Amino acid sequence: MQGITGQELSSKKAEYLKYIHMQDDVVKTTEIAAHFSVAPSTVTKALTEIAKAGYIEHTPYHGVRVTSRGTEYARFLVRRHRIVALVLSRHGLEPEEACREAKKIEQCFSKDLTDRMCTSLGHPMMSVCGEIEHDHRCCGSFGGYRG
Amino acid sequence: MQGITGQELSSKKAEYLKYIHMQDDVVKTTEIAAHFSVAPSTVTKALTEIAKAGYIEHTPYHGVRVTSRGTEYARFLVRRHRIVALVLSRHGLEPEEACREAKKIEQCFSKDLTDRMCTSLGHPMMSVCGEIEHDHRCCGSFGGYRG
């Protein structure tokens, strides 16, 4: 997954993927539907499309699992969320607010922009809502920082 | 217009309004269409809706003018753009990049969030792409700064 842009999935689908990624094992439709307060059929439809794009494996009636491609993408989504939240917290928002507001705006941030902000923050290890995982190709200018 | 949320207009419509606001006099459909590279009929349709919402006055075949309500809203849009651009420039983006990227993400920022960032930046007078106009009710915690 070299060329992540950050716009591969629509914002709702990205949220679903992130949620699935953050669960431990196979995730059921109902669980997702409950979490996002939407009808199960809405989830099924989204899941089908996310699967078609290769980010998850959907076994009808049995739930979904994230593929390796999906894992990579979800990691980006989580990192983006945390970077955005961190930026907001640096602008006067309390940790929880920052996290909440980040959810509303993160989908607009491209990978490039995320990386730029990451770099300018000095590739921080922690955000206001969890750790930030960097990998070797996380940011263009990132060269083996890591602690 | 007390309760601006920042989501009153869809993002395209907000862009149109901002553009109209920034022109001197009456703006013609063709001009907008050319500026945004869309068909004139697309613009007419949007204009009708923006007018219905009270932000502009649309005289068919003769162009549009911003109403006072529209002016107030457009000022917010411009301020938001500049605050967002300024934040980005504080995170390593060059002025022009910051302005360009801001255009892509600004529509996600609520008025509240904009105001919070404005406050945390110290109600700056200048952004990377122009002056930032503050007014008495611009930010919740803004109390007569103004230079």
Added chain:
DNA sequence: TCCTGGTTTGGTGTCTGTCTAAATTTTCCC
């Protein structure tokens, strides 16, 4: 007055996200 270019209308299409109702599959209990 008439032509022409600018503009609007009306009809379509796509994408995203949502729902309901009906059909289907799985699960689990007797």
Added chain:
DNA sequence: GGGAAAATTTAGACAGACACCAAACCAGGA
């Protein structure tokens, strides 16, 4: 093993945003 209940999917519909094209329409200049 049979069936009912629960979970899930399918099918069809709708709404909002945005875009286009073709056709009708207006306004102003020659």
